[in-house]
Amino acid sequence: MSDTHFGFQTVDESQKAQRVRGVFDSVASKYDVMNDLMSMGLHRAWKAYAVAVANLREGQSVLDIAGGTGDLARAFAKQVGPKGTVVHTDINEAMLRQGRDRLLDEGLVLPTLICDGEKLPFQANTFDLVSVAFGLRNMTRKEAALAEMNRVLKPGGRLLVLEFSKVAQPLARAYDWYSFNVLPRIGRLVAGDAESYRYLAESIRMHPSQAELKSMMKSAGFGHVDVHNLSAGVVALHVGIKC
Ligand SMILES: C[S@@+](CC[C@H](N)C(=O)[O-])C[C@H]1O[C@@H](n2cnc3c(N)ncnc32)[C@H](O)[C@@H]1O
Numbered sequence: 001m002s003d004t005h006f007g008f009q010t011v012d013e014s015q016k017a018q019r020v021r022g023v024f025d026s027v028a029s030k031y032d033v034m035n036d037l038m039s040m041g042l043h044r045a046w047k048a049y050a051v052a053v054a055n056l057r058e059g060q061s062v063l064d065i066a067g068g069t070g071d072l073a074r075a076f077a078k079q080v081g082p083k084g085t086v087v088h089t090d091i092n093e094a095m096l097r098q099g100r101d102r103l104l105d106e107g108l109v110l111p112t113l114i115c116d117g118e119k120l121p122f123q124a125n126t127f128d129l130v131s132v133a134f135g136l137r138n139m140t141r142k143e144a145a146l147a148e149m150n151r152v153l154k155p156g157g158r159l160l161v162l163e164f165s166k167v168a169q170p171l172a173r174a175y176d177w178y179s180f181n182v183l184p185r186i187g188r189l190v191a192g193d194a195e196s197y198r199y200l201a202e203s204i205r206m207h208p209s210q211a212e213l214k215s216m217m218k219s220a221g222f223g224h225v226d227v228h229n230l231s232a233g234v235v236a237l238h239v240g241i242k243c
Contacts, residue, residue: 001210004140005122007202012013016140017116023094023138023196024068028094032069032102037186038197044071046235047133050162051075053228059083061130063152065117065145066090066135070099070110070161076131077108084230087127090135117145120154129153133162137207146220159222161213164204165236166234175234179204210236 003010005018027034050072056062056079064073064086068229072118073088080086088103090096094136100112115121117132130149137146148209149159167175179201187197208216210227213236217225229236 005203005206007199007206013140016030017091020138023199025094026193027187027191027196028092030032031095031098034187034197036083037190042231042234043146046162046230047075048236049228049230050131050133050160050237051079053133053237054079054158054160055130056080056129061085061087061126063087063120063122063127063130064089065115065120065130065149067130067133067140068092068095068099068135070103072131072133073099073110074103074106074108076104076129077110083206086110087238088112089117091116116146120148120152121145122153125154126152127154128157129160130157131160131162133160134164136161136163136213137203142208143216143220144222146217146222150240150242155242157242159217159238159242161217161238161240162240163213163236164207165213165233166209167234168232170216171232171234210238213238 002015004013006016056076058081060080062076067073067088067090070088073086078084093114096112103110117139130153136142183197183201184194188194207215214225214227217238217240223243224241226239227236
């Protein structure tokens with residue numbers, strides 16, 4: 001067995017998914033309010049940017065991986081309309097339930113299924129767009145996941161990876177202070193869980209940089225990859241084209 005990272009800890013690859021599951025089981029019911037608090041609402045702008053870049057047409061088909069509480073799936077469903085398809089998926093049942101209930105409350109019924117981004121249960125060449133927002137960081141075998149995302153895309157289809165990334169150097173100290181001092185405290189006060197938010201801060205530091213992720217996407221078969229830095233690199237949107 002090989003080792004991998006769970007935040008700053010080194011763990012056996014076979015344990016990571018279970019540890020990640022523990023994090024999202026613990027935070028699922030407070031996930032949305034925590035997102036607004038921690039990012040001061042910015043996650044909405046990052047997602048809106050991704051949706052604008054997606055610029056889907058009516059009738060297109062989309063797979064949202066690690067879709068959690070459904071922010072992207074909901075926005076994509078509006079773009080593709082009733083003739084289109086948005087499949088809302090996540091490996092974690094608690095997160096997916098939160099998302100499904102929210103979407104149902106808003107009158108949206110989407111195909112919703114538990115699935116692992118590293119082993120997608122779809123045929124090759126199925127989707128016009130695949131998205132993964134703040135999910136790739138949590139996966140154990142990121143290269144395998146990217147190859148799977150490539151496989152299920154139609155030729156010419158696009159992968160959108162929205163993820164925390166490497167912040168511009170002048171902001172690094174302030175961002176570290178916020179991440180390691182403030183985030184776990186908000187986590188403890190609001191979600192009763194400081195550890196999951198410490199994991200969040202650590203996992204961001206262990207995630208590949210903008211350039212590394214671009215190179216991983218090219219190795220996974222994306223012929224062209226664009227990188228859009230958002231909020232000085234706190235987040236990056238990578239757009240890969242299967243060609
Ligand atoms: C930070 S949340 C992001 C949720 C949503 N996409 C958003 O942007 O608000 C990360 C999600 O990744 C999911 N996840 C972690 N590992 C996964 C895997 N191997 N396959 C699919 N989803 C995974 C978690 O269950 C969790 O719901």
